[in-house]
Amino acid sequence: xxxxxxxxxxxxxxxxxxxxxxxxxxxxxxxxxxxxxxxxxxxxxxxxxxxxxxxxxxxxxxxxxxxxxxxxxxxxxxxxxxxxxxxxxxxxxxxxxxxxxxxxxxxxxxxxxxxxxxxxxxxxxxxxxxxxxxxxxxxxxxxxxxxxxxxxxxxxxxxxxxxxxxxxxxxxxxxxxxxxxxxxxxxxxxxxxxxxxxxxxxxxxxxxxxxxxxxxxxxxxxxxxxxxxxxxxxxxxxxxxxxxxxxxxxxxxxxxxxxxxxxxxxxxxxxxxxxxxxxxxxxxxxxxxxxxxxxxxxxxxxxxxxxxxxxxxxxxxxxxxxxxxxxxxxxxxxxxxxxxxxxxxxxxxxxxxxxxxxxxxxxxxxxxxxxxxxx
Numbered sequence: 001x002x003x004x005x006x007x008x009x010x011x012x013x014x015x016x017x018x019x020x021x022x023x024x025x026x027x028x029x030x031x032x033x034x035x036x037x038x039x040x041x042x043x044x045x046x047x048x049x050x051x052x053x054x055x056x057x058x059x060x061x062x063x064x065x066x067x068x069x070x071x072x073x074x075x076x077x078x079x080x081x082x083x084x085x086x087x088x089x090x091x092x093x094x095x096x097x098x099x100x101x102x103x104x105x106x107x108x109x110x111x112x113x114x115x116x117x118x119x120x121x122x123x124x125x126x127x128x129x130x131x132x133x134x135x136x137x138x139x140x141x142x143x144x145x146x147x148x149x150x151x152x153x154x155x156x157x158x159x160x161x162x163x164x165x166x167x168x169x170x171x172x173x174x175x176x177x178x179x180x181x182x183x184x185x186x187x188x189x190x191x192x193x194x195x196x197x198x199x200x201x202x203x204x205x206x207x208x209x210x211x212x213x214x215x216x217x218x219x220x221x222x223x224x225x226x227x228x229x230x231x232x233x234x235x236x237x238x239x240x241x242x243x244x245x246x247x248x249x250x251x252x253x254x255x256x257x258x259x260x261x262x263x264x265x266x267x268x269x270x271x272x273x274x275x276x277x278x279x280x281x282x283x284x285x286x287x288x289x290x291x292x293x294x295x296x297x298x299x300x301x302x303x304x305x306x307x308x309x310x311x312x313x314x315x316x317x318x319x320x321x322x323x324x325x326x327x328x329x330x331x332x333x334x335x336x337x338x339x340x341x342x343x344x345x346x347x348x349x350x351x352x353x354x355x356x357x358x359x360x361x362x363x364x365x366x367x368x369x370x371x372x373x374x375x
Contacts, residue, residue: 026069030094034077045303079108086112121309123302130349137350140309148180150357156190165194165217169224177223219244230259237263283340308339
């Protein structure tokens with residue numbers, strides 16, 4: 001009996017040693033993404049981007065002398081399945097997780113990763129994702145409120161507009177964005193000379209623009225949708241209002257240019273960039289590699305932002321020389337690095353500091369030129 005016990009103990013120790021040795025041979029990366037279901041296109045893009053970056057690192061020898069290994073769990077973008085994925089990936093021994101695509105799925109898995117000390121990065125924009133301040137969590141996109149902060153900073157401190165007119169419509173989206181931009185402009189001591197609304201779809205914005213003209217603004221900010229934004233810009237020019245025009249992200253549509261006609265030239269739009277608009281060599285090279293490997297373009301900026309989160313985690317390992325997630329988190333919270341979507345830096349709650357937003361200026365041929373930030 002004693003002999004049997006001794007043998008069993010030896011087998012157990014051997015098995016544990018083997019498991020430890022195997023774990024030490026690779027650095028395990030988890031992907032939690034909706035690779036099936038209605039968001040499959042996005043989820044597959046996140047998975048593809050992760051696997052491509054891991055392949056590139058492994059081709060260079062991996063990290064710390066170890067290869068990277070990817071494990072993917074399909075959460076279908078649903079909270080219930082996300083919670084299951086989190087447990088599955090933790091059990092596989094991953095030290096970092098890329099995803100998920102939806103805020104609800106990312107949030108449902110968040111606590112499990114925190115308890116296990118597993119780093120997580122996501123493109124989710126819900127403000128609630130940072131409410132717990134988990135040291136394991138890093139948002140690689142920007143929350144909805146960041147749009148307003150970026151816009152105000154650009155208008156007041158970068159473009160130096162002294163007299164700002166803000167026009168919205170009566171929709172909750174447009175009014176909410178206008179209110180947020182107004183608040184942020186005041187926070188940076190900007191000067192708002194007009195706040196007003198148009199009736200969406202009314203076609204004739206002359207009454208509002210006539211009032212705006214009398215106040216002589218040097219910029220008109222419009223927080224509504226492209227169908228009205230294009231006409232608003234055209235009628236602004238018809239009335240001889242020589243002010244810059246900045247549209248919110250809902251103006252980022254080809255029909256804005258069609259409706260504005262020749263007046264579209266010089267109009268500016270604030271939005272997160274589409275992947276092809278990113279001016280950074282890191283992004284251009286990675287997107288070209290993605291296209292070459294998968295025979296198609298990355299599906300959206302969201303997949304690229306998740307890849308940016310992975311890039312940050314891998315850079316932290318390179319810089320610190322460890323896979324201790326606590327030390328990696330501390331490094332990420334105290335350092336800034338160049339990502340594919342711009343500077344990557346996080347505050348103590350895992351909120352991305354700065355912004356991935358850009359200002360695009362419409363050119364004479366209708367294409368976009370990045371007006372800010374210039375690289």
